[in-house]
Amino acid sequence: MARRRTEAVEGDVVVALVENRARPRGRPRLAIDPDAVADAVAELFAKGGSEAVSIVSVADKLEVSRATLYRTVPTKEDLIGILFERSTLELTNDAVAIMADGRDVRQRLHGLVALQVDAAVRMRQYMPVFFGGAGFAPEVFERWHSWSKEYEQLWAQCVEHAMEEEVLESANVVATTRLILGMCIWVSRWYRPNEDISTAEITQSAIKLLPSAS
Amino acid sequence: MARRRTEAVEGDVVVALVENRARPRGRPRLAIDPDAVADAVAELFAKGGSEAVSIVSVADKLEVSRATLYRTVPTKEDLIGILFERSTLELTNDAVAIMADGRDVRQRLHGLVALQVDAAVRMRQYMPVFFGGAGFAPEVFERWHSWSKEYEQLWAQCVEHAMEEEVLESANVVATTRLILGMCIWVSRWYRPNEDISTAEITQSAIKLLPSAS
Known part of the structure; x- marks a missing residue:
């Protein structure tokens, strides 16, 4: 389900994900819905603070593999950044x-x-x-x-x-x-x-x- | 410096410490000043949240031995309770x-x-x-x-x-x-x-x- 991104653009992934929310109809969706990521991060954050937010816990919540999440959102800072x-x-x-x-x-x-x-x-x-x-x-x-x-x-x-x-x-x-x-x-x-x-x-x-x- | 307390009264130590603040002149002081404990806990709490408060960290801050602090304030909950x-x-x-x-x-x-x-x-x-x-x-x-x-x-x-x-x-x-x-x-x-x-x-x-x- 993941759309492979090159390493060069991974640093801009948060911006890309946010901008993606306004994409015109017909453009392909990202593999992982940034709103779903934001919701998952919010829920984990609320329960256990910053420590509860990780690639592992967010992937679990979204029911995607860690590798898939990692390809789209490589760091914990990016996860919190999306929310x-x-x-x-x-x-x-x-x-x-x-x-x-x-x-x-x-x-x-x-x-x-x-x-x-x-x-x-x-x-x-x-x-x-x-x-x-x-x-x-x-x-x-x-x-x-x-x-x-x-x-x-x-x-x-x-x-x-x-x-x-x-x-x-x-x-x-x-x-x-x-x-x-x-x-x-x-x-x-x-x-x-x-x-x-x-x-x-x-x-x-x-x-x-x-x-x-x- | 510690005034040995019997085990039976240790559960009431927080109350005793608080009440002790209003003790009449001439009555003996507790070994550890509850205001100093409260100040130390406040400082640790501010820096690292609840996790930063412990018998070890408070004893270090007050420059008393852990055993001395432990005899007066036996648990972390009591430490936070004093503040x-x-x-x-x-x-x-x-x-x-x-x-x-x-x-x-x-x-x-x-x-x-x-x-x-x-x-x-x-x-x-x-x-x-x-x-x-x-x-x-x-x-x-x-x-x-x-x-x-x-x-x-x-x-x-x-x-x-x-x-x-x-x-x-x-x-x-x-x-x-x-x-x-x-x-x-x-x-x-x-x-x-x-x-x-x-x-x-x-x-x-x-x-x-x-x-x-x-």
């Missing part, structure tokens, strides 16, 4: 879309909160790891670090604008940004599907916490 | 004091936020572990779980009262409580002493985020 790329790409794309549309700053701020709470619920098994930056290999950590700065910057622009428009009270922009982000990220730690507090209810409570224009 | 007891006791005592004094509900809410941000900064190396409940032995987890519920309940009382007095907008009390707590807890993840955002500035930004009476 990381999927999650961060999704968050960034959604946040950029919110910031780019015609809504006013209050609606944008509320949109970012809704996005982050929703992501916290869906990605709850590994989000604290991603936002905390712990448990990464140095190479992945570097990518996390620059993504994290960029993503925070996007939020900070919205927070600063909200303060200018008196939608938020004037305060330290960086601290305020991280406080709102943290409030949303921490949802991933306490959300329980069986607890009868819905994502919509959490989002609404979060938005009500933010002061209205005074 | 846990110190941190939770401190938080609960401070929160109870805020709730019991004569301040109005807005001042109480702001007091709890200030307490939690300050604790997040001071305990930043291990707070996410304590509030996330990850990395504990089952016995310690049980204690964490009941403490955590009790502490949240204290906060929830204040939040509910704040909604009744229209200091906070009406919303899901549990979700709102956890959102505010999470905003403060997450400070432990991003606070950096060299970043020039002071604890006071963070607290002020957090309080400004909460809506005033409308």
